[in-house]
Structures are given as C-alpha cells and as structure tokens.
Amino acid sequence: MNSVTQVVTQTFLLAFAFGTQIYSPVVNTKLTGPGFFKLGTSLVLGCLVLALGVSYYMEPGLVPRQWFCYIALILLNAITFIFHRDHKSILMWVIYGIELILFLSLIFLTYQNNPLWINFFLGTMMLLGISNFAMILGHYYLVVPKLTEEPLIYCLFIFWVVIFLRMASSLSILFSTGLPYLAENTILGDGYMYNWLFITMRWLWGYVAPLILSFFTYRLCKMRSIQSATGVLYIVEFFVIVGELISVYLMTKHGLPL
Numbered sequence: 001m002n003s004v005t006q007v008v009t010q011t012f013l014l015a016f017a018f019g020t021q022i023y024s025p026v027v028n029t030k031l032t033g034p035g036f037f038k039l040g041t042s043l044v045l046g047c048l049v050l051a052l053g054v055s056y057y058m059e060p061g062l063v064p065r066q067w068f069c070y071i072a073l074i075l076l077n078a079i080t081f082i083f084h085r086d087h088k089s090i091l092m093w094v095i096y097g098i099e100l101i102l103f104l105s106l107i108f109l110t111y112q113n114n115p116l117w118i119n120f121f122l123g124t125m126m127l128l129g130i131s132n133f134a135m136i137l138g139h140y141y142l143v144v145p146k147l148t149e150e151p152l153i154y155c156l157f158i159f160w161v162v163i164f165l166r167m168a169s170s171l172s173i174l175f176s177t178g179l180p181y182l183a184e185n186t187i188l189g190d191g192y193m194y195n196w197l198f199i200t201m202r203w204l205w206g207y208v209a210p211l212i213l214s215f216f217t218y219r220l221c222k223m224r225s226i227q228s229a230t231g232v233l234y235i236v237e238f239f240v241i242v243g244e245l246i247s248v249y250l251m252t253k254h255g256l257p258l
Helices: 004-022 034-056 064-085 090-110 116-139 150-172 194-221 226-254
Strands: none
Touching: 004 034, 004 090, 004 116, 004 226, 034 064, 034 116, 064 090, 064 150, 090 116, 116 150, 116 226, 150 194, 150 226
16 A cells, blocks of 8 residues: 555656646747756656656556656656757657657556546646746746746746636535535544644645735736746745645545645
C-alpha cells in the first residue's frame, strides 16, 4: 500500500513538470532568448527524474509503458534543452507534441484511467503550471529588460481563467460530496475540526490569496514595475503550491478533489 506522502509527492512532481511543459509555447522565445526555454526545460527534467524515483518505489511498480514514457520524456527534454534556439523549428514543435502525448499517456497509466483522479490532476497541473510559468517569466525580465509587459499580462489572463475554473469545480464538490465532511461532530475524514481547518486553508491559501495578489500583479505590470510584480508572483506561486499540496492530500486520503 502506497503512503499518502508518496502519492502526494508523485502527483505534485508530475503536475509541476507537465504544467511547466504545456505552457512553454505561451511566450515566443525570440523575445526572451533560448535561456528562458532552457530554464523551464531544466525544471521539467528535474521534476521528471524525481517523479521517476518516487514512482519506482510505489506499488504495484512501474509497467513497461510507464518506463517508456518516463525515459522518452527525459530524453526528449534533454534534446530540446541542448538544441533549442531562438526560433522554434518544426522539429521542436513535433517534439513538443510528442511530449504532450507522452505526458497524457503517463497520467492515464499512473492513475489507471480513473476519471476522477485524471480530471483532478489536470486541474492541479494547469494551476501549478501557469503560476510557475508566470513567476519564472517575471524573473526573466531581469535578464531581458527590453521585454514588454504583454507576455506577463497574457499569463495572468490564463491564470485567472484556470483558477476560476478550479474554484467552480471545487465549489461543486464542496456543496455535494464534501458537505458531510463539514457537518458538526462528523467523524468522516480527519474529523470535524481538522476537516474545516484543511478545507479553509485550501480555499484561503490556494484560491483567495493568489487571486487577490494576481490583481496586484496586474496593476504593477500596467505600471511597468516588473520587478515588483515578480516579487508578488513569488508569493502567488508559494500560496498556489501550498493550496495544491493540501488539495492533493484531501484527494489522496479522502477522495475530495477540492
């Protein structure tokens, strides 16, 4: 039997890797230079290697198709890290498409075609990915000062769409299957008090705080105060990570995709 810690760690690492990968075409690397793409790719590689290590020690063990997906993703990301240039060639786009297919295949294999887990994972992946992508993009303005604020604002619009969709999904679960966990004196989950504590932290830290801070980031971007906006984005990502870790814990232990 896999521990909650193993499942939470595996899910977080895969979501972080897939999320960072999927948003890589959002900003044209002609604007940022290849260094930005390589920074994102290195994060993907690191998370993939760690996820492979965690998955190796989990039951029932990796099947050959999972091994293939992991190894192929690591090799393809290593290739793009080495050979990517300012202009994204047709070959790089083909590799990107293959990487997405491999990631999706790996997720279906990891969660054994469970639709609840897969939908939950994709939501977590999208939110973690865009918050991380926006943060490292903001940081990269220190490297390329002439970069305009439009790419960062575009990332914020994506962030708002994703977080509102996640909030809507979370509310639908909270007011259906989640209500018994909040009933007074319930013994479901971790008990009445801890259920309220975890769910409140998940919402305040994982949704409300990042959403409010993202509007401050937008205003700072419009003022062309990119360094200040980047500082706020660090805090946004911190809250998103904490919120998603709590969410994955609730999903793993109690089956609540909040």
